[in-house]
């Protein structure tokens with residue numbers, strides 16, 4: 001089948017208004033695809049602390065014209081310091097010339113403000129709040145979702161952007177089981193649990209904390225002696241984001257914590273605060289000073305786990321996320337595949353989902369492996385993890401690090417149907433696949449323009465032939481850059 005000028009317009013349901021869901025909505029809007037986001041909370045939750053984005057996603061923000069907005073809420077990062085519990089620096093990680101290499105800054109910000117940037121791009125009536133999705137069922141035209149308020153909706157496509165403990169994933173697995181399919185690989189628990197508490201302070205006095213005056217961020221991570229590690233970082237408007245991670249080595253306790261803290265909830269845990277409040281920080285004072293400067297309702301606590309699931313889609317249901325960078329890159333690649341959808345038949349939808357997974361899987365796998373290693377290096381407390389930290393921080397040759405960095409920085413997916421951003425740094429981007437539909441539409445435009453010129457031309461040419469570069473009108477070669485009258 002080939003493209004026609006009549007495009008399918010699937011009704012897309014997005015579950016979850018976190019970073020993945022908001023990004024997905026924004027992109028679907030750009031693609032002209034009808035969508036509705038369903039979020040279980042009464043609003044987009046303004047919780048969370050430190051997040052960062054870099055060249056792996058910033059070209060997309062440039063395409064969307066949102067660079068300035070993101071820069072306004074961010075500080076640029078050049079280096080992060082790793083310290084031991086005596087506040088002695090044990091490593092400095094980063095790259096002075098990140099921008100020269102990639103064309104972009106490495107930006108850090110507070111999660112709620114980033115969510116706001118995305119939210120502002122989405123028309124208010126495209127998000128339905130207080131809609132917790134409980135179950136899903138296949139129906140003739142796609143999938144039906146059932147919400148906790150007894151409302152039911154139907155979509156040609158359902159996108160699960162509902163976080164690490166996705167109800168959509170759970171329901172998708174059930175649908176597969178009902179159809180006699182087994183999904184063994186995805187049934188295991190997520191390993192490597194850390195209990196994490198985060199917050200963002202109120203504005204503090206820059207005379208007391210002079211690092212707040214610096215336009216570059218100060219990101220300091222401390223590895224404690226037994227269970228804990230903690231990070232404090234400057235963000236715009238004289239504030240700090242902080243986080244404290246406790247490694248849970250006992251699997252029984254991990255399961256119990258997972259049961260109680262699988263969601264990012266507003267929960268300033270007094271017992272945990274008591275344990276960590278006297279930890280020193282490199283900015284002077286203690287972690288307790290940061291916690292005291294944070295309104296209780298803006299402290300949240302969660303179990304941090306990471307796992308790459310093998311089943312990404314079934315029928316008309318597809319998953320994106322979790323992890324901010326992965327969620328946003330997933331959204332970009334998925335919208336590219338949906339933009340190129342030939343029609344709304346189950347075959348075409350499955351083909352689009354397979355295409356999405358084939359483009360994303362290996363990158364997501366690398367990202368998850370990197371995150372796991374990063375967690376071991378920055379927060380692992382077992383003997384083996386301490387050994388890995390020592391090895392990674394002290395013995396990996398600069399040339400190996402540079403090679404790894406170049407590989408990671410080269411992956412910069414873009415929105416295929418918007419004008420592409422050219423490479424600006426010394427590290428070339430991996431090629432981005434152009435949109436078939438956008439190319440088809442461009443060729444139609446070219447033909448129209450050429451016919452328009454032919455119609456108004458004195459040249460008595462009998463043929464017009466087309467190529468990528470332009471067209472030939474009789475003997476005359478023309479480029480498509482010329483302005484023509486509209487047909």
Ligand SMILES: Cc1cc2nc3c(=O)[nH]c(=O)nc-3n(C[C@H](O)[C@H](O)[C@H](O)COP(=O)(O)OP(=O)(O)OC[C@H]3O[C@@H](n4cnc5c(N)ncnc54)[C@H](O)[C@@H]3O)c2cc1C
Pocket residue numbers: 015016017018019020021038039040041045046047048049050051111131132133134161162163164166167168198264265300320321322323324325327
């Ligand atoms: C409140 C909150 C605070 C966070 N704070 C941090 C942080 O400080 N640092 C950090 O690195 N990461 C944080 N994260 C995680 C981070 O935002 C995500 O891992 C990452 O952005 C990927 O986003 P996501 O959209 O896939 O998932 P999430 O950001 O987890 O969003 C999932 C959304 O789906 C909604 N949802 C879940 N189940 C249902 C359902 N059944 N029906 C309808 N809606 C549902 C949730 O309410 C949520 O809004 C936080 C996430 C949340 C939700």
